[in-house]
Amino acid sequence: MHDQLFWFFSIAMLLSGLLVILSRNPVNSAMFLVLAMFFMAGLFVVLEAYFLAIIQVLVYAGAVMVLFLFVIMFLDLKSEQRRRFRILSFGGGIVVAAAFLVKVHDVVEDMPLVAAKGVVGTTEAVGRLLFTHYLLPFEVTSVLLLVAMIGVVLLSKRDLK
Amino acid sequence: MDDVTGLLWRILAGPLCAAVVIVLICRRSPFYADFSPVMERTAGPVIAIAFLLGSTVFAWLALDAVKAGNVMTSPTYRFLDVGDLEVNVNWSLDRLSVMMAMIVCVVSLCIFVYSVGYMHGDPGINRFFAKLSFFVFSMLGIVFSGNLVMMFVFWELVGVSSYLLIGYWYQRPAAAEAGKKAFIVNRIGDFGFLLGILLVWNVTGSVDFSDIRNYLKVHSHEIGGGVLTIAALLIFCGAVGKSAQLPLHVWLPDAMEGPTPVSALIHAATMVAAGVYMLCRVSFLVFASPAAMDVIAWIGGLTALLSAVIACQQNDIKRILAYSTLSQLGYMVMAVGLSVPQVNGYMPAMFHLSTHAFFKALLFLSAGSVIIGFHHGEQDIWKMGGLWKKMPITTACFTVGLLALTGFPGLSGFFSKETILGLAHERNDDLFVLAAVTAGFTSFYMFRLLFVAFLGQPRSEAAGKVKESPWVVLGPLIVLAILSVIGGYTWMGIPGWLVGEKGLSEVPAGGNVLALAMLAFVMGLALAFAFYYGEPAEDPIKTKFPLLHTILWHKFGFDEFYLALVKYVQGGLAALCDLVDRWVIAGLGVRGTAAVAQTLGKMLQLFQTGNLQTYAFLFAAGLVIILYYVVMQ
Amino acid sequence: MIPVVLQHYLVVSAVLFSLGLAGVIIRRNALVIFMSLELMLNAANLALVAFSRYNGNLHGQVFVFFIITVAAAEVAVGLAIIVALFRRRKTVNVDELTSMRL
Numbered sequence: 001m002h003d004q005l006f007w008f009f010s011i012a013m014l015l016s017g018l019l020v021i022l023s024r025n026p027v028n029s030a031m032f033l034v035l036a037m038f039f040m041a042g043l044f045v046v047l048e049a050y051f052l053a054i055i056q057v058l059v060y061a062g063a064v065m066v067l068f069l070f071v072i073m074f075l076d077l078k079s080e081q082r083r084r085f086r087i088l089s090f091g092g093g094i095v096v097a098a099a100f101l102v103k104v105h106d107v108v109e110d111m112p113l114v115a116a117k118g119v120v121g122t123t124e125a126v127g128r129l130l131f132t133h134y135l136l137p138f139e140v141t142s143v144l145l146l147v148a149m150i151g152v153v154l155l156s157k158r159d160l161k
Numbered sequence: 162m163d164d165v166t167g168l169l170w171r172i173l174a175g176p177l178c179a180a181v182v183i184v185l186i187c188r189r190s191p192f193y194a195d196f197s198p199v200m201e202r203t204a205g206p207v208i209a210i211a212f213l214l215g216s217t218v219f220a221w222l223a224l225d226a227v228k229a230g231n232v233m234t235s236p237t238y239r240f241l242d243v244g245d246l247e248v249n250v251n252w253s254l255d256r257l258s259v260m261m262a263m264i265v266c267v268v269s270l271c272i273f274v275y276s277v278g279y280m281h282g283d284p285g286i287n288r289f290f291a292k293l294s295f296f297v298f299s300m301l302g303i304v305f306s307g308n309l310v311m312m313f314v315f316w317e318l319v320g321v322s323s324y325l326l327i328g329y330w331y332q333r334p335a336a337a338e339a340g341k342k343a344f345i346v347n348r349i350g351d352f353g354f355l356l357g358i359l360l361v362w363n364v365t366g367s368v369d370f371s372d373i374r375n376y377l378k379v380h381s382h383e384i385g386g387g388v389l390t391i392a393a394l395l396i397f398c399g400a401v402g403k404s405a406q407l408p409l410h411v412w413l414p415d416a417m418e419g420p421t422p423v424s425a426l427i428h429a430a431t432m433v434a435a436g437v438y439m440l441c442r443v444s445f446l447v448f449a450s451p452a453a454m455d456v457i458a459w460i461g462g463l464t465a466l467l468s469a470v471i472a473c474q475q476n477d478i479k480r481i482l483a484y485s486t487l488s489q490l491g492y493m494v495m496a497v498g499l500s501v502p503q504v505n506g507y508m509p510a511m512f513h514l515s516t517h518a519f520f521k522a523l524l525f526l527s528a529g530s531v532i533i534g535f536h537h538g539e540q541d542i543w544k545m546g547g548l549w550k551k552m553p554i555t556t557a558c559f560t561v562g563l564l565a566l567t568g569f570p571g572l573s574g575f576f577s578k579e580t581i582l583g584l585a586h587e588r589n590d591d592l593f594v595l596a597a598v599t600a601g602f603t604s605f606y607m608f609r610l611l612f613v614a615f616l617g618q619p620r621s622e623a624a625g626k627v628k629e630s631p632w633v634v635l636g637p638l639i640v641l642a643i644l645s646v647i648g649g650y651t652w653m654g655i656p657g658w659l660v661g662e663k664g665l666s667e668v669p670a671g672g673n674v675l676a677l678a679m680l681a682f683v684m685g686l687a688l689a690f691a692f693y694y695g696e697p698a699e700d701p702i703k704t705k706f707p708l709l710h711t712i713l714w715h716k717f718g719f720d721e722f723y724l725a726l727v728k729y730v731q732g733g734l735a736a737l738c739d740l741v742d743r744w745v746i747a748g749l750g751v752r753g754t755a756a757v758a759q760t761l762g763k764m765l766q767l768f769q770t771g772n773l774q775t776y777a778f779l780f781a782a783g784l785v786i787i788l789y790y791v792v793m794q
Numbered sequence: 795m796i797p798v799v800l801q802h803y804l805v806v807s808a809v810l811f812s813l814g815l816a817g818v819i820i821r822r823n824a825l826v827i828f829m830s831l832e833l834m835l836n837a838a839n840l841a842l843v844a845f846s847r848y849n850g851n852l853h854g855q856v857f858v859f860f861i862i863t864v865a866a867a868e869v870a871v872g873l874a875i876i877v878a879l880f881r882r883r884k885t886v887n888v889d890e891l892t893s894m895r896l
Contacts, residue, residue: 003798010806017810017833021817026825033829040836047803047847049855052839052862059862064832064869071873072825075880092778093819097812099785103792104808108801116800117850121843129852130859141863148867155874158881771892773827778819 005046013039030068037061049121168223169252169305172262175216176298179209183291205287206277209294213273216301217266224259241310246362251307253370253442257511261304261438264518265431267644269297271637275526276422278634279533289329293426296322300431304438309358309368309396312439316354316399320347323432327419339418346412350402357395361446364388374445381449393446393453396439397460404436404490407464411719413487417479421529424479425522428486434514437493441507448502458498458588462595465491467717469602473609474703474713477540478528481610482521485566488599489517495596496581499588509584513577516648520565520574523641527559530634531614534627542613546620551627556615558638563611565645567604567682576649579678586674593674597681604685612693803844811837824876824886828869835865 016036023029037060044053119125130138187205241248252258273293280286299322302315321344328340362368364384365376381389400406405413413433417424427433440447440457447453465488472484496510532540534552539545549556565574578600585593619625629635703710715721768779810833817830839858846854880886 006798006802010802014806014809014813017813020829020833021813021821021826023826026823029826029829033832036833037836040840043803043806043840044843047843049843049846049858052843052855052858055859055862056839059866060832060836064866067869067873068825068829071877074877075825075886089774089778090820092782093816096778096781096785096819097816100781100788100815101808101812103785103788104811105805107792108804108808111801111804113799113801114848116848119847119850119852121846121852121855125852126855126859129856134856134860137860141860144864145867148871152870152874155871155878773888773891774819774822777827781815781819 002046006043009039009042009046013043026072027069030065030072033068034061034065037065044121047121048119051121051123051126054123166252166254168219168226169254171219172216172223172266173298173301173305175212175219176209176294176296176301179212179294180291180298182208182212183287183294187287187291202286205290206273209290210270210273210277212294213266213270213297216297217263217270220259220262220266223254224263227254227256227259245366246368248308248310248368250311251369252305253307254305257438257441257507258304260511260515261434262301264434264515265297265300265304268518268522268641269293269426269431271641272422272426272522272526275425275529275634275637276420278631279422279529280420285329289420292322292325292329293422296326296426296431300435303435307370309361309370309373309443312442313351313354313358313399316351316403316435316439319403319432319435320344320351323347323416323427326423326427327416329419329423333418336418339412339415343412343416346409347402350398350400350409353395353398354400354402357392357398360388360392360395364392370442373443377445377449389446390450390453393443393450394456396443396446397453397457400436400440400494401460402436403439404433404494405464405487406436406460406491406494407467408719410464410468410487411716411723414475414480414483414716417477417483421479421525421532424483425525425529428483428521428525433486433490434518437490437497437510437514440494440497441511444497444500444502444507447497448500448506454498454500456498458495458592461491461494461496461498462592462599463491464488465495465599466595466602467491469599469606471713471716472606473602474710475606476542478531478542478545478610478614479525479540481542481606482524482528485524485603485607486517486521488603489513489521489566492578492581492596492599493517495592496584499581499584499592501584501588509577509580512649513581516565516573516577516645519641519648520562520572520645523558523562523638523645524566526634526638526641527555527562530555530558530630530638531627533630533634535623539621539623542610544621545614545624546616547618547624548615548627551625552629554629554635555638558635558642559615560611561642561645563607567607567685568600568678569682570679571646573645573647573649579675582678583674597677600678601681601685604682605689606685608686608689609693612689616694800844800848804841807837807841807844810834810840822887822889824879824888824891827888828872828876832865832869835861 013036016032016039019032020029020036023032037056041053041056041061044050044056183205187208238250239247240250273290276289276293280289283289296319299315299318303312303319306312306315324340324344326340327343328337330336331340358368361373365373365380367373367376402409413428416427419427447457468484468487468491472481472488475481475484493510493513496513497507500506500508500510531545531548531552534548534555535545561572565572568575568578582593582596582600585596613620712718768775814830814832814834814837817833818827821827821830839861842854842858842861846852846858876886879891883891885891
């Protein structure tokens with residue numbers, strides 16, 4: 001059952017990701033990205049990281065993607081005009097990505113097979129670790145969010161000097 | 162046993178103070194505006210002469226003191242202390258130095274007085290006397306130096322002041338050039354001198370004359386003869402430059418561009434004598450190497466002959482005297498090279514130096530008197546003539562100097578020259594022949610000068626209008642004439658000063674030598690008489706032997722040769738350096754690195770498209786390359 | 795069918811990362827480039843969670859939590875910059891934003 005779910009979520013997520021970068025309209029891209037996030041959350045569930053799956057949906061599919069869509073609407077972007085095909089850019093992107101992939105595949109093939117250990121990422125377990133071992137980074141993250149918030153407010157002022 | 166150091170300081174301080182005072186005070190100044198004309202015209206000469214007179218008196222006292230056996234006992238001061246090299250300020254005060262100082266002072270005094278007349282009306286007369294005083298100071302410094310380094314310092318000061326004096330009329334390009342030439346040619350010799358000092362110091366561990374002398378007395382056999390020869394010859398290089406010996410003689414005739422008193426001072430008493438004096442001062446070193454003595458003797462002899470021959474075809478009255486000086490200096494250097502250390506050492510050379518100082522100064526000053534008569538306008542002897550009627554005293558004085566120079570019996574030059582000829586006869590027959598022939602040529606060119614310039618009828622309009630010079634000019638001439646006559650006698654003259662009461666009896670001018678010398682003298686006189694007495698309009702040698710005339714007129718082509726040497730060798734080297742500089746240093750080094758940086762920059766600029774995607778691509782590509790590299794490890 | 799192991803997750807992660815990378819290089823719309831960046835971040839997240847699962851501890855998952863947080867902040871700031879840029883240049887096409895060129 002787990003294996004079937006893995007294959008389903010994986011293939012669906014990769015297809016969604018592919019469509020993100022192939023869609024001409026940014027709105028479509030954003031929607032496919034939301035889809036990819038959902039399938040990613042599914043993969044997290046398969047990996048028994050339940051807390052992260054929820055966070056993934058809440059933060060990414062919810063907050064982040066809403067922000068994306070909001071900006072797209074706000075900027076009122078037309079869908080991209082068909083442009084002359086940029087072979088250099090296209091080829092370069094494909095080649096670099098492929099080279100990366102090949103190398104990672106090589107490395108992964110050489111890795112020893114290990115069995116999954118039975119850890120479950122429940123909210124309680126993750127939260128316990130977060131509030132004990134990672135308390136300081138957790139608090140620092142709040143500062144980071146504060147800084148980001150101030151920065152965004154400042155950047156969004158109309159008469160930015 | 163009194164301490165005579167004080168005297169010595171006073172002798173040296175005189176001319177130096179004069180120079181400083183003249184430079185500082187004798188100028189137009191608001192402090193003594195009313196006296197400005199006096200200050201600008203009269204004060205300089207008066208101050209210079211007064212101070213020099215003081216120095217002369219002190220030199221006389223020092224001479225007495227040395228004769229009485231007094232020595233200098235004052236402490237010496239440390240001048241330099243570098244590693245093993247210790248140089249003290251110390252002085253050598255003996256018969257040699259005091260007599261030389263005496264000659265310098267007396268001759269300089271005559272020349273100073275004479276200059277008042279010669280330079281009358283010259284706007285830079287104060288500058289002139291300041292330079293003259295400084296020159297005398299430097300020369301006295303050489304004379305009294307107690308070690309090689311101090312001598313070298315004063316040696317260079319003499320070089321500088323001679324440069325200043327030769328180029329006194331710096332407005333004339335020829336004078337400026339001549340000053341430069343004298344300075345540069347002297348530098349070549351001085352370079353050798355400096356190397357010689359270093360070598361001597363390296364070998365003996367000291368630069369002090371007395372230390373070196375004592376060291377050589379004990380250790381001269383331990384040092385390889387070759388090293389001593391090289392050291393002596395390197396030091397001789399300095400003398401070659403200063404005393405204008407072959408092959409560095411070229412500067413001296415050109416130095417005639419300076420005012421005549423300067424020529425007299427440089428050519429008679431001081432600068433050129435410095436070389437010979439220095440050889441005498443380091444005679445213990447020279448005498449330690451027979452090979453070096455041979456070289457020195459031959460260079461001296463060849464210089465003497467060559468210059469005498471060249472002098473036969475010069476037309477400028479001062480140039481003739483200049484070549485004559487070269488020739489006489491050759492005699493002196495030859496005498497040093499031929500010295501018999503056991504008998505009387507450098508005595509013959511110093512003897513001739515002293516007498517020569519008097520009669521050559523006399524000759525130059527007489528020539529200057531003639532030039533005054535021509536209002537500084539004419540120096541060509543073929544435009545003179547008939548001066549004996551217009552300038553009887555000058556002519557008489559000139560004749561005295563001439564007879565002394567040519568070795569007429571009874572005058573000072575006769576004694577000193579006979580001494581040298583006798584020495585040559587004893588030591589080296591080849592050089593004796595050379596010297597005797599030179600004596601013949603000397604007599605020839607000097608009588609040529611006399612016949613053409615002074616006797617006969619005026620050869621130009623200007624020559625008919627000359628008048629006798631004022632007494633301020635004639636006075637020094639007469640004093641020098643008297644000195645030229647009596648300078649050679651033991652009872653009063655130089656030999657007594659030099660070696661005490663012994664005189665010169667150890668080197669007798671034997672009968673054969675005397676006869677040969679007289680023969681040379683008479684032959685020269687006869688030839689000059691035959692060629693020049695009949696008042697020819699121009700030089701008969703020029704018309705009858707044009708080739709000979711051309712060769713001599715161009716002075717055997719030394720100047721041309723050196724010019725070519727400079728042009729091709731030095732010019733070639735300079736061109737090579739220029740090429741290296743232009744292509745290797747500037748081209749490869751400077752512009753090359755710049756070009757490499759620029760090319761690299763141009764190449765890198767291609768990546769800087771400003772396009773975000775290009776940057777992203779390059780970034781990702783670099784990441785992938787690093788990944789491959791890391792995994793490959 | 796072979797059983798799913800760690801390697802499968804890593805390959806999926808790598809493929810997703812490559813998709814993101816290609817998107818960053820190929821696309822010219824700044825917003826889409828930004829989305830591609832999010833894909834790459836998620837690829838990393840997947841790899842971390844998979845490692846966590848097969849290592850037998852939760853540290854990897856905590857790390858992913860932080861990454862999500864930082865990503866949220868980054869998206870906020872990045873989108874603000876894009877908005878500000880658009881106000882100035884009236885475009886989000888990175889082809890036309892070449893003022894960094896010499």
